[in-house]
Each structure stands twice: as C-alpha cells, then as structure tokens.
Amino acid sequence: MKTHVQTEIHEAVKRSLADHDVRYTTGRQQVVNSLQTASGPQSAAELFETANTVPLSSIYRSLTVLDEAGVLRKHHDADGLARYELAEWLAGHHNHAVCGECGTVEDIELTPGQEEALHAMVSTLTRTTDWELSGHTLEVEGRCSACRT
Amino acid sequence: MKTHVQTEIHEAVKRSLADHDVRYTTGRQQVVNSLQTASGPQSAAELFETANTVPLSSIYRSLTVLDEAGVLRKHHDADGLARYELAEWLAGHHNHAVCGECGTVEDIELTPGQEEALHAMVSTLTRTTDWELSGHTLEVEGRCSACRT
DNA sequence: TTCCTTGCAAACGATTTGCATTGGA
DNA sequence: TCCAATGCAAATCGTTTGCAAGGAA
Numbered sequence: 001m002k003t004h005v006q007t008e009i010h011e012a013v014k015r016s017l018a019d020h021d022v023r024y025t026t027g028r029q030q031v032v033n034s035l036q037t038a039s040g041p042q043s044a045a046e047l048f049e050t051a052n053t054v055p056l057s058s059i060y061r062s063l064t065v066l067d068e069a070g071v072l073r074k075h076h077d078a079d080g081l082a083r084y085e086l087a088e089w090l091a092g093h094h095n096h097a098v099c100g101e102c103g104t105v106e107d108i109e110l111t112p113g114q115e116e117a118l119h120a121m122v123s124t125l126t127r128t129t130d131w132e133l134s135g136h137t138l139e140v141e142g143r144c145s146a147c148r149t
Numbered sequence: 150m151k152t153h154v155q156t157e158i159h160e161a162v163k164r165s166l167a168d169h170d171v172r173y174t175t176g177r178q179q180v181v182n183s184l185q186t187a188s189g190p191q192s193a194a195e196l197f198e199t200a201n202t203v204p205l206s207s208i209y210r211s212l213t214v215l216d217e218a219g220v221l222r223k224h225h226d227a228d229g230l231a232r233y234e235l236a237e238w239l240a241g242h243h244n245h246a247v248c249g250e251c252g253t254v255e256d257i258e259l260t261p262g263q264e265e266a267l268h269a270m271v272s273t274l275t276r277t278t279d280w281e282l283s284g285h286t287l288e289v290e291g292r293c294s295a296c297r298t
Numbered sequence: 299t300t301c302c303t304t305g306c307a308a309a310c311g312a313t314t315t316g317c318a319t320t321g322g323a
Numbered sequence: 324t325c326c327a328a329t330g331c332a333a334a335t336c337g338t339t340t341g342c343a344a345g346g347a348a
Contacts, residue, residue, distance in 0.1 A: 021327090022327075022328090023322070023323085023327065023328075025321090025322080025327090025328065025329090027328080027329075028328095043312095044312080044313080045312085054329090055329080055330055055331075056313090057313090057314080057315085057329085057330070057331075057332090058328080058329060058330070060312090060313060060314070061314090061328080061329080062328095064313095064314090065328095074227070075225075076224075076225035076229050078223070080225050080229050080231055080312085080337085080338090081312075082229055082312080082313085097274075097278065097280055097282070099280075100283070106278075106280075108274060108278065110270065110274075114270050114273075117266060117270070118270075118287070121259065121263050121266070121267075121287070122287075122289055124263075125246075125257060125259075125289060129246065129255075129257065130294040130297075131246055131248075131255075131289075131291045131292060131293055131294060131297075132291050132292045132297055133246070133289050133290070133291035134249070134290055134291045134292075135289070135290045135291070136287060136288065136289050136290065137287075137288045137290075138267070138270070138285060138286075138287055138288075139285065139286045139287075139288055140271055140274060140280075140282055140284070140285045141282070141283055141284045141285065141286075142280045142281050142282035142283045142284070143280060143281045143283070144280055145279040145280060148279075148280075148281055170302090171302075171303090172302065172303075172347075172348090174302090174303065174304090174346090174347090176303085176304075177303095192337095193337080193338080194337085203304095204304080204305055204306075205337095205338090206304085206305070206306075206307090206338090206339080206340085207303085207304060207305070209337090209338060209339070210303080210304080210339090213339090229312085229313085229337085230337075231337080231338085
C-alpha cells in the first residue's frame with residue numbers, strides 16, 4: 001500500500017473509472033481535485049461551494065460514480081451528513097479520531113508496528129466469525145483540541 | 150467499566166434520565182428493551198416494527214432523548230441511516246464488523262488480551278495528538294455470511 | 299394544576315431521479 | 324454517430340416539528 005503523488009492520482013482515477021466503463025469528465029476531475037486539496041472529508045454541499053460551476057445534482061452523481069468505482073471512501077458525520085474522501089489506496093491508510101462534542105473527524109496514523117498488530121488482530125477474527133474480513137479502521141473517540149479549550 | 154445485567158439496566162437508564170429531568174415512560178422503556186435484545190444497532194424503522202404500538206415520531210423523540218442523556222450510542226450505516234445501540238457503560242464494550250455489501254453491522258468481541266493491546270495503542274496516541282482521548286472501537290469491514298453465499 | 303409526553307399530520311432537507319439536451323470518443 | 328453525462332426541476336424518504344390531547348407528579 002502506497003500513497004500516490006498528486007499527478008499520479010488523476011491517472012489512477014481515470015484507470016479505475018475506465019474499468020467501470022465511465023468517463024473521467026471535467027466535472028468529475030473537479031470533484032477529485034477538491035477532495036485532494038481538502039483538509040478532511042467533504043460533503044456534497046461543501047464541494048458545491050468549492051467548485052460552484054458544477055450543479056449540486058451533478059456533484060451527487062459524480063460522488064456516486066466515483067464511490068462505486070472504489071475511488072472514494074464515504075462516511076457520515078454525527079448529523080448523518082455524507083462526507084467523502086479519497087480512498088485509502090489513493091491517499092494512504094489512516095485511522096480516525098472522532099470528536100464526541102463537535103463531530104470533527106481527524107486522520108490519525110499509527111506506527112507500522114501498531115498497524116501490523118491490528119492486522120494480526122483482524123486475522124484472528126477470521127477464525128471466530130463466519131465473515132470474510134477485508135479491512136479495518138481503528139476509531140478513536142475523544143475531544144478535539146478546539147473543544148477542549 | 151462493567152456490563153449491567155438486564156434488570157439493572159432499566160434502573161440505570163431511569164437514573165440517567167432523572168439527571169436530565171425527563172421521565173422513563175413506557176414508550177422509552179420499550180425502545181430500551183428492543184435495543185437490549187437486538188443483536189446489533191437498530192434504526193428507528195426497525196424499532197418501530199419491534200414495538201409497533203409506538204408511533205414512529207415518538208420513537209424518534211425517544212431516541213433523541215435517550216441519546217442526549219448518554220444512554221445510547223448513535224451511528225450511521227453505509228446508506229446514512231441512523232442506528233442506535235445501548236451505550237458502552239450499559240451494554241459493555243464491543244467492536245463492529247460492517248458488511249460492505251448489505252451494510253449489516255454485527256457486534257464483535259475481542260479477547261481481553263487484544264482489548265488490552267488496543268488500549269495500549271490508544272494510550273500512545275495521546276502523546277502524539279492534542280486530543281483528549283476517551284474510547285475506541287475497532288471497525289472491521291468485510292462480507293457477512295449472508296452476502297457470501 | 300403544571301409540565302412533560304404523545305399522536306397525528308405537515309414541514310424539512312439531504313439525496314435521488316425523470317427527461318430533454320449536451321458533449322466526448 | 325451514439326451513448327454517457329449534464330442541468331434543471333420535481334419527486335423521495337428519513338427525520339423533525341407544530342399543535343392539541345393525554346398523563347404523571
């Protein structure tokens with residue numbers, strides 16, 4: 001697993017979309033650009049402000065297509081609002097710290113050793129459940145620096 | 150942190166609600182009962198089916214009140230649907246397996262040794278972030294037994 | 299009595315979709 | 324050319340809320 005440099009990302013996305021028989025149009029590129037430069041997961045409304053030449057409905061459709069192609073990772077904040085970020089294979093694996101007070105989500109990185117330990121942990125679960133397990137995320141909760149003050 | 154036995158739970162919930170100056174009505178008790186016996190986080194619609202003497206809007210209101218009183222834990226599935234479960238201090242700590250295909254969430258328990266390892270991991274994070282960390286959940290993703298067939 | 303709570307229906311808001319038009323391979 | 328993609332408006336659907344009736348302290 002490795003992180004792609006910015007210029008590589010569009011190529012990688014284009015390939016992924018091609019595999020799904022969809023085009024990498026300028027509207028979709030704008031969405032990827034915004035997500036790439038954003039400091040955290042973005043909602044459709046936020047992306048609409050960033051790239052306001054693209055109508056909201058198109059942004060929703062772009063997000064859906066990109067998500068289905070495995071380019072994005074979708075999650076929801078405390079209010080249920082959908083937020084997207086580039087998928088792990090594009091932006092790298094990371095875990096999340098969720099603020100119980102304001103709902104902010106911040107990316108957290110573990111040491112390779114810790115990630116390895118997590119991975120081993122998940123492996124043992126394969127034996128105790130009848131699921132086919134593929135990935136993991138450690139979600140840590142607490143209060144972010146802003147809410148602590 | 151300890152798990153309460155079933156009969157204790159209602160007492161604990163009643164006390165929590167009293168602290169927030171709200172009553173523990175029969176409608177709210179039904180919601181807690183359903184959550185208690187469920188195998189995973191429940192949506193308002195699912196709770197409505199289980200306790201269909203209580204109208205949907207009341208279930209929503211009960212969930213909101215119980216959540217604000219710290220009795221419940223709220224999260225969202227892949228489709229953004231809100232799902233609730235009893236808070237950890239009532240039902241005990243556990244982790245989640247999320248099916249990437251159907252969105253089902255199932256509770257997973259780790260061994261005490263694994264939980265200890267996770268806890269240690271979170272402790273080290275306290276030193277590398279400026280957050281005040283309080284809890285953690287390991288989210289494992291994969292395909293549930295039903296979707297594998 | 300005095301509030302809190304409930305039921306019902308109407309209102310909301312994020313997201314989706316129908317359909318005619320546009321645009322890229 | 325041909326079909327995917329777009330824009331706009333209308334439709335969906337989970338969730339919230341206003342208001343009058345019911346209930347517990």
